[in-house]
Amino acid sequence: MTYIVTSPFTRQNELWANGSIECRPVTEKYCHPIISGTKGELSTLNHADFYKYIGLDIVTETVYNYPYPYISEKTLRPIACKRLFVVVAAPGVLSLLHSKGFETFSDVLDESYDTIQDPHERFWQLQKTIKEFVLQPVETIIDIVKLKTPALEHNFEVLKKLQDIELQNLNDSY
Amino acid sequence: MFKYTSPYELTENYKTALQSKYCVLDNFSLARFDSNFELLEKHLSNIVKSKYEPCDRIVVDHFDTDYYLNGFPYGLGLHNLFTVFRKLDIPLYVMLLVTNHYGIAREVNCLAPDPCDRPTIIETLISNLHYAGVYNDHNVDADMISIPGLCMLGQGRVHRHAIFRFIESELMTHIAVSTNPS
Numbered sequence: 587m588t589y590i591v592t593s594p595f596t597r598q599n600e601l602w603a604n605g606s607i608e609c610r611p612v613t614e615k616y617c618h619p620i621i622s623g624t625k626g627e628l629s630t631l632n633h634a635d636f637y638k639y640i641g642l643d644i645v646t647e648t649v650y651n652y653p654y655p656y657i658s659e660k661t662l663r664p665i666a667c668k669r670l671f672v673v674v675a676a677p678g679v680l681s682l683l684h685s686k687g688f689e690t691f692s693d694v695l696d697e698s699y700d701t702i703q704d705p706h707e708r709f710w711q712l713q714k715t716i717k718e719f720v721l722q723p724v725e726t727i728i729d730i731v732k733l734k735t736p737a738l739e740h741n742f743e744v745l746k747k748l749q750d751i752e753l754q755n756l757n758d759s760y
Numbered sequence: 761m762f763k764y765t766s767p768y769e770l771t772e773n774y775k776t777a778l779q780s781k782y783c784v785l786d787n788f789s790l791a792r793f794d795s796n797f798e799l800l801e802k803h804l805s806n807i808v809k810s811k812y813e814p815c816d817r818i819v820v821d822h823f824d825t826d827y828y829l830n831g832f833p834y835g836l837g838l839h840n841l842f843t844v845f846r847k848l849d850i851p852l853y854v855m856l857l858v859t860n861h862y863g864i865a866r867e868v869n870c871l872a873p874d875p876c877d878r879p880t881i882i883e884t885l886i887s888n889l890h891y892a893g894v895y896n897d898h899n900v901d902a903d904m905i906s907i908p909g910l911c912m913l914g915q916g917r918v919h920r921h922a923i924f925r926f927i928e929s930e931l932m933t934h935i936a937v938s939t940n941p942s
Binding site for chain 2: 588603608609614615616620621637638640644650651660667668682712720721722727728731738746752753
């Protein structure tokens with residue numbers, strides 16, 4: 587019985603992109619002027635003040651080509667900050683969020699990417715979804731966010747109660 | 761006294777709830793050992809018993825991502841975890857795997873083919889990473905919106921590079937971006 591050595595080289599699942607997708611490593615540090623704050627302020631604990639200036643958070647989850655709908659604090663951050671979001675992640679993340687009581691935004695965003703298993707096809711769909719949304723006039727995006735405000739408030743309330751809900755599930759199920 | 765809490769650990773409330781249901785012999789984050797399973801073996805060797813009660817559990821907090829080889833039916837970290845239990849002759853039912861990997865039973869069933877000796881799996885999002893406990897409530901403030909999108913890229917990974925290259929080529933004026941190439 588031996589252990590298998592793990593290293594970045596054994597994350598073969600992350601080597602998903604073929605030549606049709608431009609994925610040259612990003613080597614330059616870049617930060618848009620509105621983005622500020624410490625790492626702690628960007629966690630779900632503290633509301634990052636600059637979120638009020640944006641309409642949609644494009645979340646890049648920890649993993650993308652992964653056998654499970656892996657959710658980290660990154661996906662929960664726009665929920666804590668009451669913003670719409672798209673998740674560049676494994677398929678099923680939105681479905682998992684729904685099962686936890688969160689609402690997503692399929693009436694104003696094409697969320698079909700969440701059901702696409704093939705990583706390349708999913709990526710093309712994500713590009714389309716993002717492009718369609720962010721190319722709208724800012725006034726339209728403001729109206730959309732106003733329209734979705736009840737869902738954003740609902741999601742925030744679910745997030746606050748998430749531990750209570752999960753503890754109840756624990757008591758009921760195990 | 762300062763107590764370090766790993767982001768990849770269950771919250772204290774969740775740990776307390778588990779302790780009320782099981783006799784918890786130990787509780788550790790797998791992320792602490794994922795590059796050194798000899799260390800985990802040493803750690804668990806201190807709690808090895810000759811006989812285990814039905815309610816005995818070793819709680820494994822499994823909230824970090826695993827390593828996957830193409831064609832391999834389970835994650836390498838999970839394989840190594842089961843190897844530790846087998847080396848120390850700890851029955852697999854004693855393992856309580858608390859995870860945010862929804863559906864991991866298919867891997868566990870490969871590693872523990874005997875249905876009478878399988879770990880308990882609890883799927884939850886309640887780790888220190890996910891659940892902050894206290895949230896600052898702010899107004900939605902939709903009228904303040906001036907930029908359609910935001911994309912903060914963390915540690916370099918293929919999907920983040922790909923998203924950055926997509927934004928860079930077409931949407932840089934519509935999305936506020938930050939990169940972290942280190």
